Amino acid sequence: MNPSLSELQEQATQAIAGADDLNALDQVRVSYLGKKGAIKALLKQTGALAPEERRPFGQAVNALRDAVTTELEARKATLQAQAEAARLEAGWLDVTLPADTPRVGKEHPITGLLREVTDHFHGLGFTVASGPEIEDAFHNFDALNIPANHPARDVWDTFYTEEGGIPRTHTSSVQIRTLEKATLPLRIIAPGKCFRNETIDATHLAAFNQCEGLFIDKNVTVGHLKATLEGLVERLMGYKVPTRFRPAFYPFVEPGLDLDIECIFCKGSGCSICKHSGWIEVIPCGMVHPNVLRACGHDPEEWNGFAFGMGFDRMVMLRYGIDDLRRLYDGNLELVRGL
Secondary structure (H helix, E strand, O other): OOOHHHHHHHHHHHHHHOOOOOHHHHHHHHHHHHOHHHHHHHHHHHHHHHHHHHHHHHHHHHHHHHHHHHHHHHHHHHHHEEEEEHHHHHOOOOOOOHHHHHHHOOHHHHHHHHHHHHHHHHOOOOOEEEEEEEEEHHHHHHHHOOOOOOOOOOOOOOOOOOOOEEEEEHHHHHHHHHHHHHOOOOEEEEEEEEOOOOEEEEEOOEEEEEEEEEEEEEOOHHHHHHHHHHHHHHHHHHHOEEEEEEOOOOOOOEEEEEEEOOOOOOOOOOOOOOOOOOOEEEEEEEEEOHHHHHHOOOOOOOOOEEEEEEHEEEEHHHHOOOHHHHHOOOOOHOOOOOO
């Protein structure tokens, strides 16, 4: 290498090593690699050389430039690491970073209850199933053993779209869609929103949240149903609340039952909320009707099971002592007792 180039590289190496911060290092970069730097000045001398000397001289200068660039980058990485370590040691805070956004509001009690129900049934081996909110007559009624002349299909009880679709009246339609494709045995819950042409009052809404449950296996009994639902109620209410099962009619189960719990407002003595009965219905249920299994392609002589439909909104009402379901959809739940 030309002695002047060798000397210049040694000077650059010493200057780079002596730079103790990024500003000083940048000044070294400009003095050697800038437009008016020492290496740029060397290239301007090329024209004064003999033709046979120009090529090797240019190659030597380019090699010097590359070597200085590599040393500058290495030193820059070292200084950046040292600076970051010093900032962390001093508890340095970068005020230009986005701040943590405070969470506003709380989890809605219906969402919280859904999470608890899902967790409870996962522990029992159930999976979560879902289906469309706008249904057809087969999945919402026919396959559930609800005949065409049943009063539930009347416009006074069921909404219909202009195209004839049915905003599902229960998540039992998911039971049918799952059974059509399922390999038995089967354990599912199907939470979701439902719609009925109801008169809105303290305990009824036109749009509400429900959780369908379905258990299909061999030799399933009412005892399995009873134990499953009593355990669920105790989990959700937080204590062993008095319960009762009473006969009820639902076309898709046989026998059909209603699970009632003792009214939490009057403790069984009778009030306007429980219609002075001392009990509040919480979970309609029963053993799956053989016609439902047949409609989905399964042999009721081989398989049986139970189903239930729990209203989330009503369970939240009972759990937190809310005397009117409409309060769950107020703008400020802080005003609701118990939340």
